[in-house]
Amino acid sequence: GDSVTQMEGPVTLSEEAFLTINCTYTATGYPSLFWYVQYPGEGLQLLLKATKADDKGSNKGFEATYRKETTSFHLEKGSVQVSDSAVYFCALRLLNNQGGKLIFGQGTELSVKP
Amino acid sequence: GAVVSQHPSRVICKSGTSVKIECRSLDFQATTMFWYRQFPKKSLMLMATSNEGSKATYEQGVEKDKFLINHASLTLSTLTVTSAHPEDSSFYICSARDKLLYNSPLHFGNGTRLTVT
Numbered sequence: 406g407d408s409v410t411q412m413e414g415p416v417t418l419s420e421e422a423f424l425t426i427n428c429t430y431t432a433t434g435y436p437s438l439f440w441y442v443q444y445p446g447e448g449l450q451l452l453l454k455a456t457k458a459d460d461k462g463s464n465k466g467f468e469a470t471y472r473k474e475t476t477s478f479h480l481e482k483g484s485v486q487v488s489d490s491a492v493y494f495c496a497l498r499l500l501n502n503q504g505g506k507l508i509f510g511q512g513t514e515l516s517v518k519p
Numbered sequence: 520g521a522v523v524s525q526h527p528s529r530v531i532c533k534s535g536t537s538v539k540i541e542c543r544s545l546d547f548q549a550t551t552m553f554w555y556r557q558f559p560k561k562s563l564m565l566m567a568t569s570n571e572g573s574k575a576t577y578e579q580g581v582e583k584d585k586f587l588i589n590h591a592s593l594t595l596s597t598l599t600v601t602s603a604h605p606e607d608s609s610f611y612i613c614s615a616r617d618k619l620l621y622n623s624p625l626h627f628g629n630g631t632r633l634t635v636t
Contacts, residue, residue: 439624441627446630446632447629447630448523448525448612448627448628448629448630449563449612449614449627450627451624451625451626454624494562494563498625505551505616505625506553506565506568507553507565507614507625508565509562509563510562511561511562512561512562514560
C-alpha cells in the first residue's frame with residue numbers, strides 16, 4: 406500500500422547547522438508530496454509542497470525536491486535556527502484516494518540548540 | 520489564508536461521558552474534512568473522512584459507533600467521542616480542503632487535547 410518513511414529522530418543540531426531530513430515514499434499512482442511542521446501543542450502547518458516529478462518546494466529557507474527516480478522528498482535547510490525546533494512530517498496525497506487523504510510519515514523531531 | 524478552527528483546544532472529561540469536538544472552515548467551504556488522532560511522539564493516524572451530507576468513511580480498526588462524525592454543513596464537521604475512556608485520551612486534529620480548489624493542500628486545525636479521567 407501507499408506509505409511514507411522518514412528518518413528517525415530526534416535530530417539535534419546546533420544553530421546555523423545544515424539540516425537534512427530524509428523522506429521516501431511508496432505509491433501506486435502519482436502523488437503530491439508535502440512537508441508539514443508541528444510546533445509543540447499545536448496542529449500542523451504546511452511548510453512546502455511539490456505536485457510532480459522534479460518540482461522543488463521551498464519556504465522559509467526550507468527546500469525539498471520531488472525525485473521520482475528515487476521516490477524521495479528530502480527536506481533541507483542550509484542554516485537552522487532555534488525557532489525551527491519542531492516535529493516535521495512528510496506526507497503524500499493521491500487525488501484518486503478517497504478525496505485526497507494525506508498519508509503521513511512517522512514524523513521527525515528536530516531540536517536546535519543555541 | 521485559509522483557516523480551520525477547532526474547538527475546544529483542550530477538554531477534560533470523566534470516564535463514561537461523551538465529548539464533542541468541532542471543526543470549522545472559516546473562509547472556505549469544505550465538502551471533505553479529515554479527522555486524525557495523534558498519540559504522544561507518534562505520527563497522525565487517519566480516523567475517518569467526513570463527507571458533507573453523507574456518511575463518514577472510517578479507516579480500518581476505527582469504531583464508528585465510538586467516534587461519531589457529523590458533517591452537517593459545508594463549513595462544519597463534528598467528532599463525538601462517545602462513552603469516553605482513559606484510552607481515548609489523545610490529540611485529535613481535523614483538516615479540510617477548499618471545495619473549489621481540489622488540488623489545494625489540506626489545512627489543519629490546531630487540535631484538541633482530550634484527557635479522560
